[in-house]
Amino acid sequence: MANLTLIEAINRALHQEMAADETVIALGEDVGRDGGVFRATEGLWQKFGPNRCIDTPLAESGIVGTSIGLAVYGMKPVAEIQFEGFSYPALDQIISHAGKIRNRSRGKYHVPMVLRMPYGGGIKALEHHGEAPEAFYAHIPGIKVVIPSTPYDAKGLLISAIRDPDPVIFFEPKKIYRSFREEVPDESYEIPLGKARIAKQGKDLTIITWGAMVHVALQTAEQLKEKYDIEIIDLRTLVPYDLQAILASVQKTGRCVVLHEAIKTSGFGAEISALLMENALLSLQAPVLRVTGYDIPYPLAKLENYYLPDAKRLMAAIEKVMKF
Amino acid sequence: MCLFIMEKIVASFSIKHLQILDENGNCDEKLMPELTQTDIKKMYEWMLFSRMMDDKMLKMQRSGKMGTFASIRGQEASNIGSAYAMQDNDWLFPSFRENGSLYVRGVNPVNLLQVWGGDERGHVFPDSKNVFPMSIPVGSHLLHAVGAAWAAKLKGDKIATVVYFGDGATSEGDCMEALNFAGVFQVPCVFICQNNQWAISVPRKQQTAAQTLAQKAIGAGIFGYQVDGNDIFAVFKATKEALDKARSGQGPTFIECLTYRMGDHTTADDSTKYRDPKELEYWKQKDPIDRLRKYMVAKKFWSDFDEKNLLEKITQKIEQITKEYESIPLPKAEEMFQYTFAEMDERQKKQMEEMKTKL
Numbered sequence: 051m052a053n054l055t056l057i058e059a060i061n062r063a064l065h066q067e068m069a070a071d072e073t074v075i076a077l078g079e080d081v082g083r084d085g086g087v088f089r090a091t092e093g094l095w096q097k098f099g100p101n102r103c104i105d106t107p108l109a110e111s112g113i114v115g116t117s118i119g120l121a122v123y124g125m126k127p128v129a130e131i132q133f134e135g136f137s138y139p140a141l142d143q144i145i146s147h148a149g150k151i152r153n154r155s156r157g158k159y160h161v162p163m164v165l166r167m168p169y170g171g172g173i174k175a176l177e178h179h180g181e182a183p184e185a186f187y188a189h190i191p192g193i194k195v196v197i198p199s200t201p202y203d204a205k206g207l208l209i210s211a212i213r214d215p216d217p218v219i220f221f222e223p224k225k226i227y228r229s230f231r232e233e234v235p236d237e238s239y240e241i242p243l244g245k246a247r248i249a250k251q252g253k254d255l256t257i258i259t260w261g262a263m264v265h266v267a268l269q270t271a272e273q274l275k276e277k278y279d280i281e282i283i284d285l286r287t288l289v290p291y292d293l294q295a296i297l298a299s300v301q302k303t304g305r306c307v308v309l310h311e312a313i314k315t316s317g318f319g320a321e322i323s324a325l326l327m328e329n330a331l332l333s334l335q336a337p338v339l340r341v342t343g344y345d346i347p348y349p350l351a352k353l354e355n356y357y358l359p360d361a362k363r364l365m366a367a368i369e370k371v372m373k374f
Numbered sequence: 375m376c377l378f379i380m381e382k383i384v385a386s387f388s389i390k391h392l393q394i395l396d397e398n399g400n401c402d403e404k405l406m407p408e409l410t411q412t413d414i415k416k417m418y419e420w421m422l423f424s425r426m427m428d429d430k431m432l433k434m435q436r437s438g439k440m441g442t443f444a445s446i447r448g449q450e451a452s453n454i455g456s457a458y459a460m461q462d463n464d465w466l467f468p469s470f471r472e473n474g475s476l477y478v479r480g481v482n483p484v485n486l487l488q489v490w491g492g493d494e495r496g497h498v499f500p501d502s503k504n505v506f507p508m509s510i511p512v513g514s515h516l517l518h519a520v521g522a523a524w525a526a527k528l529k530g531d532k533i534a535t536v537v538y539f540g541d542g543a544t545s546e547g548d549c550m551e552a553l554n555f556a557g558v559f560q561v562p563c564v565f566i567c568q569n570n571q572w573a574i575s576v577p578r579k580q581q582t583a584a585q586t587l588a589q590k591a592i593g594a595g596i597f598g599y600q601v602d603g604n605d606i607f608a609v610f611k612a613t614k615e616a617l618d619k620a621r622s623g624q625g626p627t628f629i630e631c632l633t634y635r636m637g638d639h640t641t642a643d644d645s646t647k648y649r650d651p652k653e654l655e656y657w658k659q660k661d662p663i664d665r666l667r668k669y670m671v672a673k674k675f676w677s678d679f680d681e682k683n684l685l686e687k688i689t690q691k692i693e694q695i696t697k698e699y700e701s702i703p704l705p706k707a708e709e710m711f712q713y714t715f716a717e718m719d720e721r722q723k724k725q726m727e728e729m730k731t732k733l
Contacts, residue, residue, distance in 0.1 A: 106555070106558075107551075107554055109554065111548055112517060112554065114517075115514065115521065115552065116517050116520050116524060116552075116555050117521060118518050118521055119517060119518035119522040119523070119524065119525065120525045120528075122522060124529070125528065127521075142548070143517065143548075146511045146514060147511075147518070152713050152714065153494065153713040153714055154497055155506075156495055156497060157712075157713050158497070158499070159506065160716065191714055194715075215716040216715045290720065
């Protein structure tokens with residue numbers, strides 16, 4: 051056991067998977083000698099050499115497209131895009147090919163790649179360095195979308211993602227890269243994709259959330275603990291989502307707030323809201339409310355805190371749902 | 375007087391163009407690659423088969439028996455000369471105008487009829503030698519060929535990948551990214567650019583200000599070469615040398631094949647709207663199949679009798695192929711769900727059941 055931050059847990063997962071399977075390689079801008087701008091790939095280049103941890107030219111579509119080629123030939127590439135806001139040039143490769151090759155070839159070829167990206171806001175970063183684009187990716191057939199919120203989950207989910215035979219987008223909430231430590235087993239372990247986690251048990255209301263917002267939900271629930279007994283579901287995998295966990299919780303509590311930092315319109319909260327209406331209407335005591343970012347470009351540092359959902363906004367939504 | 379401040383040339387380049395067999399069937403023996411008469415007759419058969427198969431598919435499309443498809447008419451030498459140079463373990467990454475190359479690599483023509491006819495099962499290519507499915511988004515698949523070549527290099531496999539694309543593709547960002555990666559990592563990839571002078575209705579001159587397409591490789595630090603794309607000997611030779619070079623660890627090559635798209639872009643296009651018929655006449659004189667026949671006849675190993683026999687043989691083969699294609703039962707609707715992931719997830723299972731109840 052070791053007390054690791056989320057970024058350290060990711061680093062451990064990479065070290066262990068690369069040691070266990072020589073077809074696993076890491077590639078991206080600055081991941082090699084520099085160990086990654088967030089140090090996610092620290093030590094890999096030194097330990098495994100420049101043919102296993104590879105510094106690529108500055109070309110996101112190129113990184114993802116060559117990863118697809120590497121994968122169909124039998125490698126397991128773990129590619130890094132330096133910030134989620136720079137992933138868009140690679141969308142064509144992801145949508146048109148990574149997600150479609152298995153289907154196009156009726157299973158003859160498949161793409162066992164992982165695309166890792168620092169994700170989300172709250173670090174007073176430059177433009178394009180703090181967005182939450184998970185809804186774009188969740189809408190792509192053939193692509194899995196994973197967002198851990200703790201060091202323990204990050205290691206187990208990344209290992210599962212690397213071992214998964216299909217493309218996985220692995221969003222790493224950069225706000226919590228180093229914000230806390232927790233016990234993480236030394237050995238390799240898998241957390242299955244497609245399974246949510248109950249971050250906190252409760253009976254009055256369910257918050258469904260993921261990423262850094264899980265901790266906003268936990269803090270808010272703590273502040274409200276004398277008043278309401280709130281259950282928090284950390285989705286962990288957006289695609290494929292854990293419908294059973296979502297329904298089990300909301301059928302129990304009858305009230306739900308979805309919390310995500312991504313913009314509101316067509317955010318993944320809309321999907322969850324629709325699913326709850328389709329599957330649990332008669333259990334609902336109130337409409338499902340969404341607490342989200344606004345339908346605007348992500349703001350720079352001075353206005354950032356007005357944008358990100360916080361305890362105050364979450365509490366207001368909880369009150370509304372409880373008092374419906 | 376200062377001796378150290380000056381302007382000097384730090385890089386320059388040249389692009390060579392190779393022709394071995396001209397449009398009259400005359401051949402520069404000094405430049406001939408190693409090909410036996412059997413090889414040459416085989417290549418001729420592939421070209422004739424491809425053209426006749428193409429014509430058959432056009433007829434089928436006009437009578438509603440085939441979906442929209444892209445003819446290779448005029449590009450037979452580019453397709454076949456290059457594919458013929460590949461070894462068994464090499465991988466081929468096609469765009470969508472390489473039916474000829476695919477036949478040479480063992481793809482069953484019935485499978486191609488399936489693909490163009492709208493049945494994904496055709497893309498399994500069970501009999502082929504490492505042929506990747508066709509890629510429609512122009513220029514996007516070069517990266518896959520580069521990645522696969524890179525993987526082969528990392529694994530120590532002595533193979534090369536060959537990727538086909540057109541003049542239009544060289545304007546796409548992904549094309550340049552692929553060349554750049556190939557150069558940086560010196561991967562065993564051979565880039566075959568079938569410059570057929572047209573990207574739907576946009577002529578080559580409007581595609582780029584570069585004098586040749588081969589020189590785009592120079593920008594990525596890769597060797598670029600141009601050949602007469604209707605000269606099967608030149609196409610074969612350039613490709614073979616590039617493949618040998620790649621497999622021996624000396625890196626990638628870009629070959630620009632100058633050819634011409636004799637047909638429309640696809641069956642959904644009408645090129646008479648934007649092309650001068652004189653241009654087609656000009657290129658007809660340069661037909662790849664005619665010139666090889668002239669060569670074989672002049673060298674006295676091809677007769678009218680041989681030609682007649684081959685035409686009959688191919689006609690019969692095409693009849694067999696179309697019959698076989700038309701007798702394939704339709705795919706089952708469930709198949710749509712079964713290949714998105716390795717295993718269907720709960721959503722897909724549920725949706726598949728819903729769909730089945732509506733059938």
